[in-house]
Amino acid sequence: xxxxxxxxxxxxxxxxxxxxxxxxxxxxxxxxxxxxxxxxxxxxxxxxxxxxxxxxxxxxxxxxxxxxxxxxxxxxxxxxxxxxxxxxxxxxxxxxxxxxxxxxxxxxxxxxxxxxxxxxxxxxxxxxxxxxxxxxxxxxxxxxxxxxxxxxxxxxxxxxxxxxxxxxxxxxxxxxxxxxxxxxxxxxxxxxxxxxxxxxxxxxxxxxxxxxxxxxxxxxxxxxxxxxxxxxxxxxxxxxxxxxxxxxxxxxxxxxxxxxxxxxxxxxxxxxxxxxxxxxxxxxxxxxxxxxxxxxxxxxxxxxxxxxxxxxxxxxxxxxxxxxxxxxxxxxxxxxxxxxxxxxxxxxxxxxxxxxxxxxxxxxxxxxxxxxxxxxxxxxxxxxxxxxxxxxxxxxxxxxxxxxxxxxxxxxxxxxxxxxxxxxxxxxxxxxxxxxxxxxxxxx
Numbered sequence: 016x017x018x019x020x021x022x023x024x025x026x027x028x029x030x031x032x033x034x035x036x037x038x039x040x041x042x043x044x045x046x047x048x049x050x051x052x053x054x055x056x057x058x059x060x061x062x063x064x065x066x067x068x069x070x071x072x073x074x075x076x077x078x079x080x081x082x083x084x085x086x087x088x089x090x091x092x093x094x095x096x097x098x099x100x101x102x103x104x105x106x107x108x109x110x111x112x113x114x115x116x117x118x119x120x121x122x123x124x125x126x127x128x129x130x131x132x133x134x135x136x137x138x139x140x141x142x143x144x145x146x147x148x149x150x151x152x153x154x155x156x157x158x159x160x161x162x163x164x165x166x167x168x169x170x171x172x173x174x175x176x177x178x179x180x181x182x183x184x185x186x187x188x189x190x191x192x193x194x195x196x197x198x199x200x201x202x203x204x205x206x207x208x209x210x211x212x213x214x215x216x217x218x219x220x221x222x223x224x225x226x227x228x229x230x231x232x233x234x235x236x237x238x239x240x241x242x243x244x245x246x247x248x249x250x251x252x253x254x255x256x257x258x259x260x261x262x263x264x265x266x267x268x269x270x271x272x273x274x275x276x277x278x279x280x281x282x283x284x285x286x287x288x289x290x291x292x293x294x295x296x297x298x299x300x301x302x303x304x305x306x307x308x309x310x311x312x313x314x315x316x317x318x319x320x321x322x323x324x325x326x327x328x329x330x331x332x333x334x335x336x337x338x339x340x341x342x343x344x345x346x347x348x349x350x351x352x353x354x355x356x357x358x359x360x361x362x363x364x365x366x367x368x369x370x371x372x373x374x375x376x377x378x379x380x381x382x383x384x385x386x387x388x389x390x391x392x393x394x395x396x397x398x399x400x401x402x403x404x405x406x407x408x409x410x411x412x413x414x415x416x417x418x419x420x421x422x423x424x425x426x427x428x429x430x431x432x433x434x435x436x437x438x439x440x441x442x443x444x445x446x447x448x449x450x451x452x453x454x455x456x457x458x459x
Contacts (some may be wrong), residue, residue, distance in 0.1 A: 016351060016387035017056075018156040019098040021123075021226040021352075024083045024090040026051045026059070027424040029414070033407060034428065036158050040401050041391040041426065044217035044451055048424030049391035052409075053354045056235060056389075059095050062124060065210040065230035067139050078139055082128055082248030085421040092142070096123035098149060100159055100385065101227045102351075103167060105220070113194070113220035115227045117169025119149035119159070122176075122228055124212055142211040144188060146176035146225060162380045175224045176213055178206055188213035194221045224409075240339045242332035243360060248314045257346070261339035265313040267329070268304040271346055284345055291341045292317075295369050298336060330363040337370070344377045352387045359394040371400040395452050398445070403429050408448045 017035050024026040027048045041049045054074050058081075061070035071078040081091040082305065098121045106112050128140035150170040159166060169307075181187045186206040190213055202410060204213050217225045241260040249266035257267050268285065275283030282289075289301045302320040318326045327335070340358070343349060358374065359367055377387050391409075392398070398406065412425045430445045 016100050016385050017097050018100055018159060020052075022052075022055050022094070023097040024093040025055050025095065025429065026056065026083060027082055027422070029083060029423040031424060031426070033426045034156065035387070035389065036404065037380060037385065037387050037390045038375050038396070038405055039387075039407055040405050041389065041407050041409050041446055042393070042401070042452070043426075044393050044399050046427075047409040047411055047451075049409050050356070052426075053237065053356065053389075053391065055095055056352075056354060059097065059124070060232050060235045062126075062141075062212050063214050063229045065215065067126065067141065070142075071139075076092055079128060086419050091128045096121065098156070099228065099231065100156075100163060100166065101224075101231060102150070102385070103423070104417060105223075105227050105230060107220040107226055109219060111220045113223035113226065113379075115224060116167055117148045117172050117224060118167050119154055120146055120175070120224065120228060121149055122146045122214070122232075138208065138210075140450075141206065141212050143178045143208075144176060144213055145174065145178060146214070146228060147174045148172055172365070175222070176321070190217075190225065191221060192222070193225075194223055231351050235352045235354065236343070236350045237325060237354045237356075238340065238343065239356040240336045240360075242335040244311060245308060245335045245339050246327045246330070248312045248327075251311050251313070253313075256348070256439075257339070257343050261335075264335075264339050265304070265315050267342055267346065268302065269306060269313040269316050272304045272344070275347060284347065286336075288341050288345045291345065291373065292334075295337050295341075295366055295373065299334065302338065330388075333366075335365055336361045337366075340370075341373070342372070349386065351385065352389070355388060355390045356395070357392055358390050358445045359392060359397050364396050367394070367396045368400045371397060375405075393452055395449055398448060398452065403445075406430055406448070408443055408451065410451055 016037060019034050021032040023030050041052060043049050058070055059075060061073055074081060082093060101115050101118045101120060103118055105117050123145050125143040126139060128139050129137050131137050148169050175193060176193055177189050179187055179189050188204040188206045190202040192201060198324045214225060214229050217229050220226050239257045239259055244260045244262035245264045247262055249263050253263045253266040255270035264305060272283050272285050280286060285302055285304060292299050292302060298320050299317055300320045303316040303318060305314045313329055316326050317330055318324045358370060362370060374388050378386055407426050407428050409424060411422050411427045413422055414421050429445055430443055430448055
């Protein structure tokens with residue numbers, strides 16, 4: 016999971032940093048930068064697997080538009096850093112098991128936009144990249160120290176990835192050999208005009224820590240459920256891992272049923288999905304995955320308490336959104352981090368409390384497994400059901416940066432009930448957050 020993220024030069028962010036917990040809710044009005052945070056996480060996720068151009072293509076806007084702009088000027092650098100808690104073990108695509116001896120890592124990447132003397136864009140490159148071990152004495156995450164007391168910090172293991180100068184004075188990425196029985200020379204990659212990250216070149220447990228890092232980042236899921244798309248039937252060639260808009264929900268349900276069914280429980284994990292849906296919508300009793308006679312298409316139905324069945328074509332938007340979310344949460348192959356856009360959309364206000372509890376319960380700490388959820392919301396109804404420690408309030412503020420007044424995204428953790436005993440730059444009250452949500456703020 017990500018315990019801290021730092022962003023500079025990306026969209027509305029300037030020298031930004033925020034600590035994260037297993038369940039965090041970014042709460043703020045529209046245009047306050049909530050979605051920009053998800054975009055930064057998605058960009059980092061794509062950089063771990065793709066070249067820069069492909070990583071940018073998955074985001075809103077042209078590549079040069081994602082570099083921070085203000086007062087007619089544009090930054091030429093984007094820096095994103097994350098501190099992570101990684102699982103202690105894993106398996107690579109070749110079924111090689113590996114151990115992560117240093118579970119606390121800091122990964123940082125800097126992207127630079129270069130222009131010629133005429134001001135024309137010549138390219139966007141990876142300028143700097145590093146993956147460092149966080150020592151136990153340097154670990155500032157309170158919840159990691161409290162809840163993950165058996166975290167391994169790797170002893171005297173050195174850094175895994177650095178950007179250095181070679182004998183000719185040219186920048187290179189240095190990837191240290193850290194696999195079992197590996198003590199050879201480091202892998203050196205030229206870095207003067209790198210079009211992809213060094214991390215994206217890691218493909219196996221030969222480099223266990225970097226592979227675990229890459230696996231986590233590329234496995235981050237984003238949900239922005241589109242009820243219209245979620246109704247669709249899926250053909251047998253559709254990916255069976257949840258897409259961002261949930262348009263392959265039918266295929267995911269079919270895969271979960273097939274992979275978890277037993278002789279005693281032929282519906283497999285669909286039983287758990289049905290039970291959770293019933294707890295949120297009492298009139299719903301059972302989710303049924305349907306495979307066509309020729310096994311070329313998947314669809315689903317929901318059976319109600321009175322025994323009547325409804326196909327996906329007529330199920331309400333709110334029910335579809337809840338079903339897609341529950342399906343993701345009960346998927347045995349879910350990823351380590353879910354970013355969920357506006358969970359309140361299409362959901363009856365009376366069910367929001369139960370929805371928040373479902374999200375919270377999915378992130379309960381386990382010694383063997385950690386799962387993280389970040390949601391963003393502008394709903395006072397959602398905030399009402401959040402604990403103080405789960406809230407991160409987002410707004411836009413004006414600051415003096417390099418002698419100019421600029422607007423940037425600010426995020427503050429954990430509201431306080433006292434107005435005279437805190438620094439308003441770091442904390443705020445629930446009353447102030449509610450006021451922000453109801454009155455809005457200037458565009459980012």
